Amino acid sequence: MPDMVSEQELSKSSSNAVAAAETKGTSVRKSPEYRKRKIRENLVGYLYIMPVILGVLIFTAFPVVYAFIESFFETRLMPLGESLGEFVWFDNYIKNFTNSFYRRQFFQSLGVTFLYAVTYIPLSLVLSFLLAVLLNQDIKGMKFFRVLYYLPVLIPAVCSGMLWNRITDPEYGIINKALENIGLGGLPWFTTAASSMPSFIFINLFTLGGSMILWLAQLKNVPKTLYESARLDGAGKFRQLISITIPVCTPMILYNFIMSVIGVMQTYSQVITLTGNSGVDNSLLFYVFNIYGNRVSHFGYACALSFILFGIIGVLTAVTMKTSKWVYYTEEG
Amino acid sequence: MEHEALNPVLEPVAEDPMVIEGRKRRKRAKAMRIVGKTGSYLFLTALSLFFLFPFLVMICLSILSNKEILQQVLFSPTGTIYLGTYRALFSSGSTYLRYLLNTLYVAAITTVGIPLVSSLCAYGFAKLEFKGRDVIFGIVLGTMMIPAVISIVPLYTLYAKLGWINTLFPMWVPSLFGGGATNIFLMRQFMRGIPNDMLKAAKLDGANSFVIYLRIMIPLCLPIMLFVAVQSFMGAWNDFMTPFTYLNYGSESVTLALGIYWDYGPGSIKFANEAMAAGVVMTLPCAVIFFCFQKYLIDGVAVTGMKD
Numbered sequence: 001m002p003d004m005v006s007e008q009e010l011s012k013s014s015s016n017a018v019a020a021a022e023t024k025g026t027s028v029r030k031s032p033e034y035r036k037r038k039i040r041e042n043l044v045g046y047l048y049i050m051p052v053i054l055g056v057l058i059f060t061a062f063p064v065v066y067a068f069i070e071s072f073f074e075t076r077l078m079p080l081g082e083s084l085g086e087f088v089w090f091d092n093y094i095k096n097f098t099n100s101f102y103r104r105q106f107f108q109s110l111g112v113t114f115l116y117a118v119t120y121i122p123l124s125l126v127l128s129f130l131l132a133v134l135l136n137q138d139i140k141g142m143k144f145f146r147v148l149y150y151l152p153v154l155i156p157a158v159c160s161g162m163l164w165n166r167i168t169d170p171e172y173g174i175i176n177k178a179l180e181n182i183g184l185g186g187l188p189w190f191t192t193a194a195s196s197m198p199s200f201i202f203i204n205l206f207t208l209g210g211s212m213i214l215w216l217a218q219l220k221n222v223p224k225t226l227y228e229s230a231r232l233d234g235a236g237k238f239r240q241l242i243s244i245t246i247p248v249c250t251p252m253i254l255y256n257f258i259m260s261v262i263g264v265m266q267t268y269s270q271v272i273t274l275t276g277n278s279g280v281d282n283s284l285l286f287y288v289f290n291i292y293g294n295r296v297s298h299f300g301y302a303c304a305l306s307f308i309l310f311g312i313i314g315v316l317t318a319v320t321m322k323t324s325k326w327v328y329y330t331e332e333g
Numbered sequence: 334m335e336h337e338a339l340n341p342v343l344e345p346v347a348e349d350p351m352v353i354e355g356r357k358r359r360k361r362a363k364a365m366r367i368v369g370k371t372g373s374y375l376f377l378t379a380l381s382l383f384f385l386f387p388f389l390v391m392i393c394l395s396i397l398s399n400k401e402i403l404q405q406v407l408f409s410p411t412g413t414i415y416l417g418t419y420r421a422l423f424s425s426g427s428t429y430l431r432y433l434l435n436t437l438y439v440a441a442i443t444t445v446g447i448p449l450v451s452s453l454c455a456y457g458f459a460k461l462e463f464k465g466r467d468v469i470f471g472i473v474l475g476t477m478m479i480p481a482v483i484s485i486v487p488l489y490t491l492y493a494k495l496g497w498i499n500t501l502f503p504m505w506v507p508s509l510f511g512g513g514a515t516n517i518f519l520m521r522q523f524m525r526g527i528p529n530d531m532l533k534a535a536k537l538d539g540a541n542s543f544v545i546y547l548r549i550m551i552p553l554c555l556p557i558m559l560f561v562a563v564q565s566f567m568g569a570w571n572d573f574m575t576p577f578t579y580l581n582y583g584s585e586s587v588t589l590a591l592g593i594y595w596d597y598g599p600g601s602i603k604f605a606n607e608a609m610a611a612g613v614v615m616t617l618p619c620a621v622i623f624f625c626f627q628k629y630l631i632d633g634v635a636v637t638g639m640k641d
Contacts, residue, residue, distance in 0.1 A: 041461070041462060041463055042463040042464050043463075044461065044463070044542055045457055045461040045462065045463025045466060046457075046463060047457075048453050048454060048456055048457030048461060048542075048546075049453075049454045049457040049458060049466075049469065051450050051453065051454055051509070051510050051511045051512075052454040052473055052510065052511030052512075052514075052517060053469065053511075054510050054511075055507065055510025055511035056472065056473060056476055056511070058491075058507075058510065059484065059488065059507045059510060060476050060479060060484055062491070063483070063484035063485075063486075063487040063488045063491070064479065064483055064484060064487075066487045066490070066491075067483060067484070067486070067487040070487065131380075134373075134376075134377070135377075137373060139370060139373065139374075141374075145377050145380075145381060147624075147627070148381040148384055148385060149380070149381065149384045150623070151384060151385065151388050151620075152384055152387050152388065154616060154619045154620050154623055155387060155388070155391070155612070155616050155619075156570065156571040156589075156590060156612075156615055156616060156619065157571055157573055157590075158571075158573050158589075158590045158591075158593050158594050158598070158615075159391070159593060159611075159612035159615055159616055160387065161594070161598065161599075162593060162594070162597050162598050162599075162601075162608055162612060163387055163390065163391050163609070163612060164387070165598070165599050166394075166605050166608065166609075167387070167390055172405060174390055174407055177405055206383075206384065206386075206387055209384065213630075262478070262480065265480065266480050266481065266482055268482070268574070269573045269574055269577070272577075272594075273573065273594055273598060273599075274599065275599055276598060276599030276600050277599075288482055291482055291486065292486075295486045295489075299486075302486055303486070303487065306480065306482055306483040306486065307483070309480055309482070309483070310479065310480055310483055313478070313480055314478070317478065
């Protein structure tokens with residue numbers, strides 16, 4: 001131990017010497033002592049980040065590369081190292097457009113996923129923002145309301161799936177029961193294709209509290225002085241919201257939007273725990289359903305589908321970033 | 334009299350129509366504020382009924398007896414609370430108990446492991462200097478953009494090779510390799526806020542980098558570590574896709590999320606009170622933890638909010 005300490009001190013003083021020497025232009029950089037120290041520093045650094053390097057290699061890079069190779073083969077899911085199956089070139093990609101069976105499934109799932117994305121993402125962004133503005137008022141009991149609104153987020157996805165499965169039961173469900181009692185007809189919920197998607201969106205509105213909390217944190221970061229000077233200029237509450245709050249929040253909107261897109265494109269567990277299948281007439285056939293449905297018998301095809309999804313997410317993210325001129329960065333940002 | 338003499342100007346001003354107008358306006362504004370406040374409260378209460386609805390239904394149904402469930406009511410007509418369903422969940426030999434123990438096992442490991450591992454990595458990225466540090470960090474961040482489904486399916490083959498199918502390993506081993514890009518990012522952001530002078534002083538006193546990590550970084554990073562720990566617990570507790578992908582039906586290693594899906598999920602013929610009781614028991618730890626660590630969770634979110 002004492003050895004190490006002295007070495008540390010030595011390296012400390014030598015680094016000062018290096019800095020001094022470098023300004024003079026002499027080549028201390030090449031001295032063996034300096035090099036040794038540099039190597040040691042590098043090794044220590046890599047030691048600390050070793051877990052994540054291994055993690056990225058084993059649990060991200062390996063499966064992604066493996067899936068990419070598999071996407072050119074017609075394989076059943078099997079343990080690693082056994083035969084790859086038949087090499088089919090780009091067939092797993094192309095058959096989404098040429099084979100009528102795969103084409104129907106592929107485009108149906110794309111349609112469902114995009115319909116959900118373009119309705120739910122803007123809806124949840126706007127509503128959770130309004131909620132946050134509402135709960136950002138300076139009146140008593142706000143903390144209590146915040147907790148209340150956050151409660152449904154705490155229900156685990158699988159519990160909320162089984163809960164809503166029972167609540168929305170057309171015959172025994174609590175909502176339809178109540179509607180019938182007051183003389184209104186029950187809602188069809190997930191029993192018809194047309195009402196499935198609206199029902200699914202409605203159910204997801206209960207988790208608005210999650211993004212609301214993010215907004216609230218962001219609203220607290222808006223400098224108070226901006227509001228003060230706006231008030232002096234005679235701007236009303238609404239004007240302050242439009243001209244100060246929203247512009248300052250735009251980086252957050254962008255981040256939220258991209259993360260929502262990535263999340264929504266992978267919707268699966270919420271649906272499977274709720275309905276157990278892809279809905280009446282595949283009305284809830286989200287993209288990932290096809291990946292999971294094919295993963296055992298058509299592993300190569302499932303891999304190709306995941307790479308197409310990767311591409312779609314990549315393009316959507318890139319387009320969002322490219323068109324993000326509306327984002328306003330403060331000096332600190 | 335003296336008073337009047339002292340304040341000769343005030344008296345006439347009070348009768349000035351402008352002042353009276355001003356007072357009236359202030360009164361009206363106050364009345365408006367009160368109306369606005371009551372309106373706000375009414376609206377907030379109505380909304381909270383909306384958000385409480387799923388929670389209330391779950392709890393109400395869970396304390397009904399089988400007979401009352403068949404009557405399709407939300408509250409017991411006789412006003413009794415039936416806890417038999419809860420007792421059944423925890424009776425010896427119930428599968429639910431095994432699900433719970435499996436979940437606790439996974440959650441305990443990840444809740445302790447992820448903050449430790451991710452703080453080690455974050456310390457490397459935030460405070461140490463070595464070649465390629467920023468490039469590697471960029472790659473780690475980039476993995477956040479890769480959809481999870483792309484790796485979760487092919488990893489099946491790797492886990493099959495390792496003999497991990499139908500075991501608990503896939504649920505906790507991968508998370509100990511770095512603890513996730515988001516957590517490393519959060520920790521690194523937090524650590525960068527810690528002044529370097531402090532570390533330099535410790536270095537001059539002869540502390541090596543690990544001592545600095547142990548003695549300075551960890552105590553200072555406790556808030557963010559707690560945040561990551563809570564998030565890891567919730568993540569492990571709620572994780573559905575991992576067991577769903579790597580466990581077969583009837584496996585010994587089923588966790589709560591998958592067990593509830595199989596036993597009470599879509600197509601189940603079990604009574605609603607049983608299902609809801611199972612749900613309430615699973616939700617309870619999340620709710621308790623949220624209430625205990627509310628402040629840390631909100632603060633942690635504030636860090637997330639600073640992302641850009």
